[in-house]
Every structure is written in structure tokens, then in C-alpha cells.
Amino acid sequence: MDDESSLCEIFAAWLTNAGCPDVDTASNGEEALHLFSTRSFSLLISDLRMPKMDGVTLVRKLAVSGLQIPSIIFVSGFGDVDQREMYGLGVEAFLEKPLRRQQFVADVKAALSDRSELWVVPFDLDPEQKLAAPVESVDHVAAAGKCHLGRGGFSSPFTGSINIGRTSFDCFFPGFTLHVTGQGYVRWISKEEGSVGVEFAYLDEASRSWVLRELDVIHPTSFIPSL
Amino acid sequence: MIDSVSDYSLFMLDPQGLIVTWNLGAERLKGYLASEVIGRHFSVFYDAEAIKNKIPQGELEVAATAGRYEAEGWRLRKDGSSFWAHVVITALRRPDGALAGFGKITQDLSCRRLAELSLRESDARATLLAAELATTNSYLRNVLDAAGVIAIITTDLKGMITTFNRGAELMLGYTSDEVIRRYTPALFHVAAEVKQRGQVLSARLNRPIRGFEVFTSSIGLPEFEHTLWQYVHKDGHTLQVRLSLGEVHGADGRAVGFLGIAEDVTEQNRTAQALELAYDRVASVLECTSDSVMTIGHDWNLLYGNRKTIESLPDFKVGASYWTCFPGTVGTETEQNLRVAMNTRSEIKFENYYVPYAQWYRVHAFPSDDGLTIFFSIITEEKKRDEQLSLEQLLREKRIEALSHMAGGLSHEISNPLAIIHGRASDLRLLATTEQPMASIDVLRSCDSILQHADRAIKILRGLRGFGREASKDPMRLASINEIASQCIELQGLRFRRHNIDLRTNLASDLPDLACREVQIGQIVTNLLNNAFDALTDAYGPPRWICLATYRIEDCILIDVTDSGPGVEDKFKAHLMEPFFTTKEHALGTGIGLSLSRAIAQDHAGSLILCNDTKNTCFRLTLPLVTRSLESKSENANPEVIH
Numbered sequence: 010m011d012d013e014s015s016l017c018e019i020f021a022a023w024l025t026n027a028g029c030p031d032v033d034t035a036s037n038g039e040e041a042l043h044l045f046s047t048r049s050f051s052l053l054i055s056d057l058r059m060p061k062m063d064g065v066t067l068v069r070k071l072a073v074s075g076l077q078i079p080s081i082i083f084v085s086g087f088g089d090v091d092q093r094e095m096y097g098l099g100v101e102a103f104l105e106k107p108l109r110r111q112q113f114v115a116d117v118k119a120a121l122s123d124r125s126e127l128w129v130v131p132f133d134l135d136p137e138q139k140l141a142a143p144v145e146s147v148d149h150v151a152a153a154g155k156c157h158l159g160r161g162g163f164s165s166p167f168t169g170s171i172n173i174g175r176t177s178f179d180c181f182f183p184g185f186t187l188h189v190t191g192q193g194y195v196r197w198i199s200k201e202e203g204s205v206g207v208e209f210a211y212l213d214e215a216s217r218s219w220v221l222r223e224l225d226v227i228h229p230t231s232f233i234p235s236l
Numbered sequence: 237m238i239d240s241v242s243d244y245s246l247f248m249l250d251p252q253g254l255i256v257t258w259n260l261g262a263e264r265l266k267g268y269l270a271s272e273v274i275g276r277h278f279s280v281f282y283d284a285e286a287i288k289n290k291i292p293q294g295e296l297e298v299a300a301t302a303g304r305y306e307a308e309g310w311r312l313r314k315d316g317s318s319f320w321a322h323v324v325i326t327a328l329r330r331p332d333g334a335l336a337g338f339g340k341i342t343q344d345l346s347c348r349r350l351a352e353l354s355l356r357e358s359d360a361r362a363t364l365l366a367a368e369l370a371t372t373n374s375y376l377r378n379v380l381d382a383a384g385v386i387a388i389i390t391t392d393l394k395g396m397i398t399t400f401n402r403g404a405e406l407m408l409g410y411t412s413d414e415v416i417r418r419y420t421p422a423l424f425h426v427a428a429e430v431k432q433r434g435q436v437l438s439a440r441l442n443r444p445i446r447g448f449e450v451f452t453s454s455i456g457l458p459e460f461e462h463t464l465w466q467y468v469h470k471d472g473h474t475l476q477v478r479l480s481l482g483e484v485h486g487a488d489g490r491a492v493g494f495l496g497i498a499e500d501v502t503e504q505n506r507t508a509q510a511l512e513l514a515y516d517r518v519a520s521v522l523e524c525t526s527d528s529v530m531t532i533g534h535d536w537n538l539l540y541g542n543r544k545t546i547e548s549l550p551d552f553k554v555g556a557s558y559w560t561c562f563p564g565t566v567g568t569e570t571e572q573n574l575r576v577a578m579n580t581r582s583e584i585k586f587e588n589y590y591v592p593y594a595q596w597y598r599v600h601a602f603p604s605d606d607g608l609t610i611f612f613s614i615i616t617e618e619k620k621r622d623e624q625l626s627l628e629q630l631l632r633e634k635r636i637e638a639l640s641h642m643a644g645g646l647s648h649e650i651s652n653p654l655a656i657i658h659g660r661a662s663d664l665r666l667l668a669t670t671e672q673p674m675a676s677i678d679v680l681r682s683c684d685s686i687l688q689h690a691d692r693a694i695k696i697l698r699g700l701r702g703f704g705r706e707a708s709k710d711p712m713r714l715a716s717i718n719e720i721a722s723q724c725i726e727l728q729g730l731r732f733r734r735h736n737i738d739l740r741t742n743l744a745s746d747l748p749d750l751a752c753r754e755v756q757i758g759q760i761v762t763n764l765l766n767n768a769f770d771a772l773t774d775a776y777g778p779p780r781w782i783c784l785a786t787y788r789i790e791d792c793i794l795i796d797v798t799d800s801g802p803g804v805e806d807k808f809k810a811h812l813m814e815p816f817f818t819t820k821e822h823a824l825g826t827g828i829g830l831s832l833s834r835a836i837a838q839d840h841a842g843s844l845i846l847c848n849d850t851k852n853t854c855f856r857l858t859l860p861l862v863t864r865s866l867e868s869k870s871e872n873a874n875p876e877v878i879h
Binding site for chain 2: 012013015016019020022023058059060061063105106107108109110
């Protein structure tokens with residue numbers, strides 16, 4: 010979805026060539042919303058700014074529409090968007106224009122792939138920072154009464170020092186007595202609330218099997234819950 | 237007079253009876269030298285029995301109460317011998333009535349030769365003396381307070397010294413023995429000075445005056461009443477004295493001699509000279525300082541103004557009131573400030589603009605003994621520079637603000653064409669590397685798309701150019717207003733469309749090129765479009781449109797930016813063009829602001845107004861076709877530099 014028809018055309022051609030047989034285009038959020046009401050989609054690739062209805066508004070409307078929500082990839086020339094909210098609403102990647110065909114196709118494939126194929130390969134180098142949620146956060150999260158595991162990562166109370174980027178992590182989740190350990194990307198940090206959002210990149214085997222099982226039970230719409 | 241009749245002992249006492257002056261007669265009569273007796277109590281002339289009975293004090297008490305005491309009795313000489321004396325003690329009073337001391341005249345009646353002189357005559361002399369002393373009261377006071385500093389010298393009619401008191405001895409280093417019977421002015425005067433004064437007097441009196449007559453002839457001439465003279469001390473050093481001269485008259489009214497009272501003013505003069513020198517120096521410093529200095533009295537009258545003050549303030553007039561000279565300050569902050577400084581005796585610094593002179597002043601007022609001393613300098617140029625600087629700075633800040641405001645949109649505007657170019661090019665590349673035959677129609681389509689979007693990116697960058705740099709010094713050059721308008725629309729258009737604002741254009745097709753600073757005009761149009769945009773996003777519901785129109789009326793090109801927004805509230809209209817004025821809440825303020833836009837328009841000899849006669853909000857930029865175009869046309873030859 011892009012108001013730039015040439016871009017829609019180019020991306021559609023790329024996707025078709027990459028083996029996606031069924032690609033629809035729309036030039037703004039209103040058109041897209043209409044398409045969503047007529048059929049289901051596995052993936053939405055959307056521009057952020059468009060006339061009539063922009064990408065953010067579309068995602069917000071989808072979240073309250075009761076419609077099936079696909080994986081969403083945002084494509085933008087400028088990232089002036091609340092990423093925490095968008096990850097929470099199901100957006101799983103933000104791509105910047107102009108984008109390379111190969112990378113674009115790889116990202117799309119990742120978004121469409123089976124979860125069991127994910128989070129298997131660790132980073133070549135161990136990340137320099139490590140996120141270890143405080144033990145008492147277990148109670149804190151349990152008290153909140155809601156799982157903060159998302160389709161593609163998790164959010165956690167955290168007040169230590171950490172930067173956006175790669176990290177290893179070691180966290181507790183309610184209902185799981187073991188540590189969940191692995192590697193990922195810190196996607197957002199909320200200093201005011203003392204929380205962070207992390208996207209999974211790799212999980213050790215025990216953690217991975219627990220997470221996959223848990224996801225099958227709870228079916229979260231959030232990619233990373235906004236907490 | 238005091239010594240002129242050496243048969244009389246004539247001296248003065250302080251209120252306690254201590255001897256403060258001593259004359260020749262007293263010396264002869266009583267045998268004491270002045271140096272031996274001055275400072276002692278006059279009871280030394282009385283025998284033990286009289287002292288025991290407190291006779292001396294009693295006599296003074298009578299004199300003090302009645303004004304005068306007169307008696308005959310035995311008195312003692314220095315050598316212990318006694319004589320029958322006739323004594324008159326006269327109380328001397330200051331003008332305020334306080335007792336200053338006593339004059340005492342003692343006559344030896346044991347000497348039969350003097351018996352003929354009547355008591356009445358001596359009485360008359362005493363009265364005369366008292367009167368004279370009273371007239372020179374200030375000197376008397378000095379005599380009484382510090383007899384050692386006052387020299388009292390009397391002469392006979394020819395200038396022969398007859399009295400030389402203790403003060404004179406101390407002052408000049410001679411004993412009275414050494415000088416009495418010698419002639420003045422030869423002894424301790426400077427000949428050249430006497431000669432020079434003589435010449436002045438000769439001219440004044442129209443007859444040759446020299447020698448002793450220089451002194452005697454000046455008596456009675458007011459301008460010579462207290463003249464300064466050089467005295468030469470016995471050891472050779474000179475001192476300066478203020479000399480008062482008077483005639484001494486005998487009982488028959490004839491002049492019998494002269495009295496001179498000299499006060500050493502060397503120190504005083506040195507101090508005064510030093511003060512004067514210091515003052516001169518200060519004055520000369522004040523005169524050549526680049527600051528203006530003026531002094532205002534407590535009554536606000538102008539007391540002093542240095543050269544610079546007089547040059548810079550044509551209305552400055554010594555003696556006149558500050559408020560009369562500078563009526564433009566009345567009721568202003570300047571008046572407040574000066575009054576505070578004067579009333580609270582505190583220093584104050586301020587800057588003020590004096591309307592009648594159209595100048596800025598930096599003022600530093602200090603309280604002084606006279607009232608206020610004010611240092612000030614003209615800082616108009618400085619102010620202008622500051623204003624210029626702050627205007628430039630404001631422009632720069634506004635440009636940066638506008639730039640950052642647009643950055644998001646811009647990066648989107650540019651990334652779209654780039655994404656398309658990138659996508660098309662990678663498709664072409666893929667086509668070229670696959671075995672599939674290339675349909676030339678596809679290649680052409682891709683290439684056209686690439687060119688079209690590259691052109692679009694270039695156009696956006698052109699429109700951007702204005703925001704990145706200072707344009708106020710650009711040369712005026714011929715440019716198409718429609719071209720400028722199109723660039724602005726290209727830059728803003730997508731943003732407007734995305735907010736569902738209908739951006740309409742109505743550009744007259746036959747407009748001639750206009751000499752202007754392209755970038756600045758672009759800044760104004762962008763600013764107007766941004767304002768319209770903000771007006772519309774604030775407003776709810778359709779219709780939401782902005783219309784940019786260009787047209788020509790006579791020798792002007794007009795650019796109207798009209799929007800369908802709610803309009804400018806009447807109360808804001810008057811302030812709309814003021815710097816920093818905004819009706820926008822969170823300093824949404826984009827672009828360079830209306831006040832700067834108007835300044836730019838005026839710099840182009842044009843105008844920027846909010847139209848009154850249109851249904852919708854319409855800002856109208858008017859630019860004259862004929863302006864400073866020719867002078868800068870030659871600069872068109874320069875290759876364009878893109879920053």
C-alpha cells in the first residue's frame with residue numbers, strides 16, 4: 010500500500026517474482042481497509058504517510074475492527090512514528106526507503122515464514138549488552154495479570170542502562186519457571202515507565218520450545234507488547 | 237597703631253587672660269620680649285597679694301560684663317620693679333556676641349612726662365582699637381586662636397617698622413629687635429613684586445607709585461583689600477601671605493602710621509593650587525574624554541557639561557533646568573531613572589532613546605556633592621548593529637526552525653522518487669542479467685519513470701535551497717514568480733494532499749519576470765502556505781482548500797494565498813505582522829513568520845497585507861516590477877553556486 014503508484018507497482022512485481030502469487034495494492038488506508046473487509050491477508054506492507062488515511066491510522070483501525078490482522082511491515086521515508094505503539098499493534102518491521110530488492114524480499118519471507126524456523130541461529134558475535142530483568146519483575150508481571158510475550162518478542166520492566174540495538178537477555182515469564190535466555194534487538198525503551206521492548210533473534214532450545222508453545226496458546230496480536 | 241605710640245603698652249588677651257599679642261610699648265613698659273610673654277597669663281604683671289585676691293580675674297569679669305574695665309594701680313615689670321599704671325581693659329566680641337578676648341591698654345602714670353596725656357585720649361584710642369579689631373574680626377579670631385600664624389606689623393608714615401609681633405617673628409624669622417626702626421618694603425618683600433604691583437597701581441591711580449607707597453596707596457581700594465604677597469623669610473625661603481593694610485590715626489584724626497596684618501597662606505595656597513591643578517587635570521580629562529559628562533544640581537539645573545556634551549546635546553545650557561533643556565525625557569523611563577538616582581543617592585546605569593535627537597544613549601549617573609554626575613555616550617550605531625544582528629539571527633533561527641519542521645516531510649518527498657528510481661533500476665538490472673528477452677517497451681517505461689522521478693527529486697531540492705542558507709545578500713535577479721510558486725507547491729504539495737487539503741493554483745500565464753531574490757520570495761510563499769495549512773488543520777470539516785494565485789495589476793505582480801479556514805480573529809489582526817506574534821498554540825510556527833515576510837517584501841519595495849475585502853482569509857504579497865533590477869543584473873553572469 011503506497012500512494013505512489015509506481016512504488017506499488019515495483020513492490021508488487023518484486024513480490025510476484027519472489028513467489029507470492031497473490032498480491033493486492035492500495036493507494037491509501039481507506040482502500041486497504043476496504044480490501045481487508047473482503048478477504049484475508051497474510052502480510053500488509055504499508056507506507057506510513059498517505060492522503061485520506063495514513064498507515065498508522067489504518068493499523069489502529071484494524072486493531073479495533075475485529076478483522077484478522079496480518080503481519081505488517083511498515084515502509085517509510087522517515088520514522089516519525091511511535092514504534093512502541095506500532096509493535097504493540099502488530100507491526101513487525103520498519104523498512105526505510107529507498108530499499109534494496111534483496112533485503113525487501115528477505116524481510117517479507119521472514120515475516121511469512123513458519124515460527125518454528127525462527128530464532129534458531131545466534132548472532133555471530135555475542136551482543137555487547139545484556140538485559141537481565143530483575144527477579145522481582147516476575148511478581149510484578151504476574152500481578153499485572155497479563156502475558157507480555159508477543160509474536161516476535163517481549164517487553165519487560167527494566168530500569169537499568171541499555172541502548173537500542175542488539176542484546177542478549179535473561180528473563181522470567183509468568184507461568185514459566187525457567188529463565189528465558191537468548192539474543193535479540195532492543196526496539197524501544199521507555200524511561201518514564203521503566204520498560205523495554207525486545208525483538209527475538211535467537212532463543213536457546215528450552216526457551217524456544219516454551220515460547221512457541223505459549224504463543225500457540227495465547228495468540229497475541231502484538232509483535233512486541235507495549236506493556 | 238599698636239606700636240605707633242610706644243608709650244602705651246597695648247596687647248591682647250584671650251578670654252582666659254592669656255597674652256596673645258604684645259606690642260613695642262608693652263615691651264618697653266614691662267620689660268618682656270613678646271617671645272617671653274605670649275601665652276602667659278596677664279597676672280604676671282600683678283603682685284602676689286593682687287593675685288591672691290583674684291584681682292586680675294575680677295578685672296576681666298567686669299570688662300566682660302560691662303564691656304570695659306578701667307582702673308589705676310600698681311603693676312610689676314619683668315625686673316620686679318613696680319609702676320603706677322592706668323589700665324583699660326576692653327572686651328572684644330565676635331559678631332555673634334561670643335567673647336573673643338580682651339584688648340588691654342596700660343599707661344605708665346608714674347612717668348610725669350606722660351601725665352599730660354589725658355585719660356580721655358587713651359580711652360578714645362582704646363575704643364578706636366577695639367573698633368578696628370572688631371572690623372577685622374576674622375583676623376582677630378585668628379589672632380586669638382593662633383597668634384603664631386598672624387604677623388602684625390605697624391609702621392610709621394614713612395614705612396619705618398614700629399611693631400613686629402610674635403607672629404611676625406615666627407613667620408619671618410627676624411626678632412622684633414632686628415627689624416624695628418628699619419624700613420619696609422626693603423626688608424622682607426620681593427622687590428620685583430612690589431615694582432609690578434606699583435605699576436598696576438600707577439595705572440589704576442594715574443600717577444607713579446613705588447616703594448612704600450605701593451602699600452599705603454592701596455588702602456581703601458576694595459580690590460586691594462586682601463592682597464597676596466610674597467614674604468621672604470630671614471633664611472631666604474619665600475612664603476605667601478594675605479596682607480591687610482590699614483591706617484592708624486592719632487587722637488586728632490591725623491594718620492600716624494600703618495598697620496599690616498599678614499596671614500601665612502602658603503600651605504593654604506599650596507593646597508588650593510594642588511586642588512586647582514587636580515581640578516584642571518580632571519577637567520582636561522573630562523574635556524578630552526570620548527564620553528560626555530554633565531553635572532546636574534540638586535535643583536536639576538545644569539552645572540557643567542564637557543565639550544563632548546555640548547557637541548552632542550545642542551540644547552544643553554549651563555544654568556538651565558535639565559527638564560527644560562530636554563523636555564523629551566519628561567515622563568519617560570529616563571526621568572524615573574534620574575530621579576531615583578538623585579533621590580536615593582544611588583548610582584544607576586541605563587540605556588535610553590531620546591526621540592528629539594533620534595539617538596540611543598548609554599547613561600551612567602552617579603550621585604555627587606553637586607547633585608548628579610552623568611556620563612553618557614551615544615550608542616545608536618551599536619544599537620543599529622545589534623538590531624541588524626538580531627534580525628539576521630532571527631532569520632537564521634526561523635530558517636532552521638522551518639527546515640527542521642519540514643525535514644520529515646522532505647525526507648519522505650525525496651525518498652519516494654529515490655525508492656522508485658532504485659526499484660526501476662534494480663528491475664532493469666535484473667532484466668539485463670536474465671536470459672529473458674527484454675521488451676523494449678518495458679525498458680523505456682522504466683527509464684522514463686527513472687527520469688521523471690529524478691526530475692521530481694531535483695525540483696524538490698531546488699525548492700529546498702532557500703532554507704539552507706542566508707539569502708538576504710543574494711543579488712536581485714530576474715525570475716519567474718510562477719516558477720517560484722511551482723517550486724513551493726512541489727515542496728509542500730504532497731503534505732497538503734495527505735492532509736486532504738485541496739491545493740488549488742491559479743497562475744497567470746503571461747507574467748513577466750521580476751527582479752527579486754528568488755529564495756526570499758520562495759520563503760514568503762512557503763510561509764504563507766504553511767500558515768494556511770496550520771489554519772486548516774486547526775479547523776474541522778470540509779471544505780479544506782488553499783488557493784495560490786498569481787496575477788498582474790499595472791506594474792506589480794501580486795501573489796494571493798487564500799484558505800478556507802476560519803479566518804483571522806479581529807483582535808489579532810492588528811498584531812499579525814509583529815515579530816514573535818503567533819496564534820498557534822505549540823509554537824507550531826513554521827516558515828519565517830509574517831513579520832519577517834513583510835520585512836522581506838518591503839525590502840523588495842513591495843508589501844504584504846491581510847486583505848480586508850475578501851470572503852476568505854487572503855494574504856497578498858505585492859511586488860513591483862520595476863525595482864533595483866538593473867544594478868544587479870550584471871551579477872547574473874556569475875555561475876550559480878549551490879550551497
